Amino acid sequence: MTTGRIAALWIYPVKAGRGLTLEEAELGPFGLALDRRWMIVRTDGRALTQREEPRLARLVPSLEPDRLRLDLDGTELAVPLEEEGEPVEVVIWGDRVRALAPDPAADRALSQALCRPVRIVRLPEAGLRPCDPTYAPAGSRTAFTDGFPTLVTSEASLSAVNAAIRASGAAPVPMTRFRPNLVLEGVPAWAEDRAQALTFDRGAALRLVKPCARCIVTTTDQASGERLGPEPIRSLQALGRDLIGEGPCFGWNAVPILPDGPIRLGVGRDVVLRP
Numbered sequence: 520m521t522t523g524r525i526a527a528l529w530i531y532p533v534k535a536g537r538g539l540t541l542e543e544a545e546l547g548p549f550g551l552a553l554d555r556r557w558m559i560v561r562t563d564g565r566a567l568t569q570r571e572e573p574r575l576a577r578l579v580p581s582l583e584p585d586r587l588r589l590d591l592d593g594t595e596l597a598v599p600l601e602e603e604g605e606p607v608e609v610v611i612w613g614d615r616v617r618a619l620a621p622d623p624a625a626d627r628a629l630s631q632a633l634c635r636p637v638r639i640v641r642l643p644e645a646g647l648r649p650c651d652p653t654y655a656p657a658g659s660r661t662a663f664t665d666g667f668p669t670l671v672t673s674e675a676s677l678s679a680v681n682a683a684i685r686a687s688g689a690a691p692v693p694m695t696r697f698r699p700n701l702v703l704e705g706v707p708a709w710a711e712d713r714a715q716a717l718t719f720d721r722g723a724a725l726r727l728v729k730p731c732a733r734c735i736v737t738t739t740d741q742a743s744g745e746r747l748g749p750e751p752i753r754s755l756q757a758l759g760r761d762l763i764g765e766g767p768c769f770g771w772n773a774v775p776i777l778p779d780g781p782i783r784l785g786v787g788r789d790v791v792l793r794p
Contacts, residue, residue, distance in 0.1 A: 520791060520792065520794065521706050521707070521710050521791070521792040522789055522790070522792070523673070523703045523705040524704050524705050524787055524788065524790060525703065525784060525785065525786055525787065525788045525790060526674055526703060526704035527540060527699075527701075528541045528544045528551065528700065529698070529699055529700055529701075530544065530554040530555075531554060531698060532553050532556060532580045532582070533555075533575075533578060533580060534555045534557070534559070534611075534663040535558075535559065535566075535568040535569045535572070535575040535576075535578070536559075536575055536578035536579075536580055537577065537578055537579050537580065537741065538698060538741075539581075539582070541786075542785060542786050543783055543784065543786075544783070545781050545784075546669075546725075546775055546777070546782050547775065547777070548668075548775055548781075549660055549661060549662055550664070550668030550669045550700065550775065551700055551784075552781075553582070553587075553600075554662065554669075555663040555664050556642050556662055557598065557639055557640065557663070558609065558611065558618075558642070558663040559575070559637050559638070559639050560610075560638050560639075560640055561635075561636070561637060562636050563610075564607065564608055564609040565610045566609065566610065566611040566612070566663070567637060569739055569744075570735055570736060573739045573745070573746060574591075574633065574744045576739055576741045576742070576743070576744040577591055577592055577742075577744045578590075582600075583597075585599065585600055586598060586599050586600055587600060589625075589629075591629065591633070592632060594628050594631065594632035595628075596624070596625040598621045598622050598625050598639060599621055602641060602643040602644070603619060604619035604622065604640075604641060605620045607619065607620045607638070607640060616648055617645070617646045618640040618643070618646055619640060619641045619643060620638050620641075621639070622639070625639050642662050642663055647660040647661060647662060648661055648662070649661075650666060650667055650774060651666055651729075654667075654728040654729040655667060655774050656726065656728075656774060656776075659774045666729075667728060667729065667774060668773070668774060668775060669700045669701065669725055669774070669775065670697075670698070670699045670700050670701075670770050670771070670772060670773070671699065671700070671703065671717065671725060671727065671770060671771050671772075671773050672694065672702050672703070672769065672770040672771075673704070673706055673708070673709075674694070674702060674703065674704045675708040675709075675710070676709055676711065676769065676770075677692075678708065679708040680692070680751055680758065683754040683757055684750050684751060687750075687757075689750045690750075692737070692750055692751050695741040695742075696736075696737045696738075696739070697733070697737060698736070698741070701725070701773075701790075703717075703790060706792060710792055711727060711770070711792070712730070712771075713792075714793060714794055715793060716792075716793050717773070717790045717791070717793075718790070718791045718793055719782060719784070719788070719791075720782075721778075721779045722776075722778045723775075723777050723778070723779070724775075725773040725775055725776070726775075727772070727773050728771075728772055728773060728774050729763070729771065729772045730771055730772075731769060731771060732765035732767070732768050733751070733752060733766065733767055733768065733769050734766070735748070737751055737752060738751070738752060755768070755769060
């Protein structure tokens with residue numbers, strides 16, 4: 520058993536857009552509040568991500584009391600926080616999901632900024648997707664994430680990767696490349712590999728269910744949207760981080776276990792890693 524602390528909390532209101540760092544956030548059954556509740560889709564309804572469109576890293580969100588504001592290279596738009604809009608069906612990683620398209624004007628602004636026809640959609644709570652039952656507890660659901668509600672990383676593990684990157688003569692990478700939700704401090708490198716859960720009070724926990732296999736997005740500067748590869752993929756491979764046969768891994772996907780309902784998390788809060 521190892522005790523650490525929350526060093527940072529991040530949400531990404533729009534899937535593939537830039538993150539927001541928070542001092543506090545509510546952890547509910549589907550992850551941190553407002554994390555990846557919106558997504559940009561092509562005209563056929565399929566998700567558009569940084570794998571195909573790295574400029575989405577420059578889509579900057581800000582939260583207001585009743586709306587989400589977005590800025591992409593000077594193009595500004597806003598969508599309501601409430602679940603409202605035209606019902607549509609969208610596709611993310613093969614899952615067909617019922618969503619809402621809140622604002623045609625926002626669609627036009629984003630299409631003009633990206634030079635391609637797109638729509639922005641909102642996921643209602645009723646449309647949440649089931650997680651892969653091979654890894655997640657029965658009944659686990661998620662929003663527009665790749666597959667699980669929450670991603671956990673640690674500062675020490677990033678330091679280990681950056682040591683390998685420096686040894687190869689390349690520049691270290693920031694944590695933003697890995698787009699985590701919870702970043703831990705005060706734990707040894709790869710402590711998350713040896714834990715089954717992060718536990719809080721009131722019986723609340725994050726069950727670590729699957730290592731996160733990394734893709735080309737980690738080679739993308741999350742401020743400029745520029746591809747800078749081959750790091751960190753090259754050094755993760757050199758460190759033998761292909762843990763599940765799906766490519767080099769960094770961080771763990773996690774599912775909230777909340778017997779008494781949502782809890783508040785804050786930077787600096789203690790976390791116990793249980794084997």
